[in-house]
Amino acid sequence: MKQTFIVLLLICGSLAYGQTLSQKEFSPIHQLRIYEIPKENRQVFLDRFRDHALRIMKKYGFTIVSIWESEFNEKSEFVYLLEWKDENTMKTAWQGFMADKEWKDIKMKTAKEYGNFVNEIEDRTLKLTDFSPEKRFLK
Numbered sequence: 001m002k003q004t005f006i007v008l009l010l011i012c013g014s015l016a017y018g019q020t021l022s023q024k025e026f027s028p029i030h031q032l033r034i035y036e037i038p039k040e041n042r043q044v045f046l047d048r049f050r051d052h053a054l055r056i057m058k059k060y061g062f063t064i065v066s067i068w069e070s071e072f073n074e075k076s077e078f079v080y081l082l083e084w085k086d087e088n089t090m091k092t093a094w095q096g097f098m099a100d101k102e103w104k105d106i107k108m109k110t111a112k113e114y115g116n117f118v119n120e121i122e123d124r125t126l127k128l129t130d131f132s133p134e135k136r137f138l139k
Helices: 002-025 040-060 088-098 101-114
Strands: 029-037 063-072 075-084 119-127
Touching: 029 040, 029 101, 040 063, 040 075, 040 088, 040 101, 075 088, 088 101
Parallel strands: none
Antiparallel strands: 029 075, 029 119, 063 075
């Protein structure tokens, strides 16, 4: 009886340990994008992102977690957070998106019509710490 209990305890411990490992195997990365946008082109920028960029990004597997607007140091900012399976997936998707003919044409057309859309872009890759609460968005 005692041996059966020990074996059962070892099996349960192994299963629990294995489950913890499988949860940690998939550790997505996040990408924080902060665009400083000229106030005079704010609405045009938002329209272009909503009507075109989101649709084209979807073709390349972008997972947008959330999108915000911010005022910081009297600057108008557009901020969004992406989630990626890994860095290679992120780089490949961005290459595809930036090379996309439709996206290039839209950027060229809107720049001719409205001028400068973005003053500066900050791009940060974020990696979860081992003590971060787990929040998953990718399925």
